[in-house]
Amino acid sequence: MEIWQIVGLALTVSVLGMVLKQVRPEIALQMTILAGVVIFLLVISKVKVIIDLLQNLAGQANVSSYYLLIIFKIVGVAYLAEFGAAICRDAGEGALAAKVELAAKVGVLVLAIPIITAILESLVRLLAWGD
Amino acid sequence: MGLDMVLKVAGVGLVVAIMAIMLEQTGKKEQATFVTLAGVVVVLYIVIEGVSQVFSLVRSVFQLY
Numbered sequence: 486m487e488i489w490q491i492v493g494l495a496l497t498v499s500v501l502g503m504v505l506k507q508v509r510p511e512i513a514l515q516m517t518i519l520a521g522v523v524i525f526l527l528v529i530s531k532v533k534v535i536i537d538l539l540q541n542l543a544g545q546a547n548v549s550s551y552y553l554l555i556i557f558k559i560v561g562v563a564y565l566a567e568f569g570a571a572i573c574r575d576a577g578e579g580a581l582a583a584k585v586e587l588a589a590k591v592g593v594l595v596l597a598i599p600i601i602t603a604i605l606e607s608l609v610r611l612l613a614w615g616d
Numbered sequence: 617m618g619l620d621m622v623l624k625v626a627g628v629g630l631v632v633a634i635m636a637i638m639l640e641q642t643g644k645k646e647q648a649t650f651v652t653l654a655g656v657v658v659v660l661y662i663v664i665e666g667v668s669q670v671f672s673l674v675r676s677v678f679q680l681y
Binding site: 493494498501504505508509511512513518520523525526527529532533554560561565 | 660
């Protein structure tokens, strides 16, 4: 990922989209989707480095990798939902975008259930200790 | 996968637009519709390939299974 590549790609797609939107709006939308895909592919190699770093740090700090994995899953779900919702909104389907976001919120909450349970359990244990 | 793919889609879009305009000028409205539909399908094929690549990459990077 180099930042000038991404900026150049985005500017090119913006200009081409401007032209294409007047004659073929449906293909202009698909070009926007493809540009998002390409930008993500350029970025993902760096994201992998960050994730490896976090896993390394968690391993050194003896944090259970189970919880870290849940965090990664939540980030992935949030990213995918954001991607889909933004494209739906670009296409003028605001209601559909809102539904995608709702689904992502539910999914994140479901993924977070083990963490919430663990926090509540430790809280209860802490309170019981005080008696 | 890269800028060439986006440019391919843009090129398909422009060619389809020009062909549709020419066909409509010569009074072949239904053929213009077919050309448009074919263009959309071709572009959708390219886009879906890219999107599936991204989805599998997201699943492997964020360990979403």
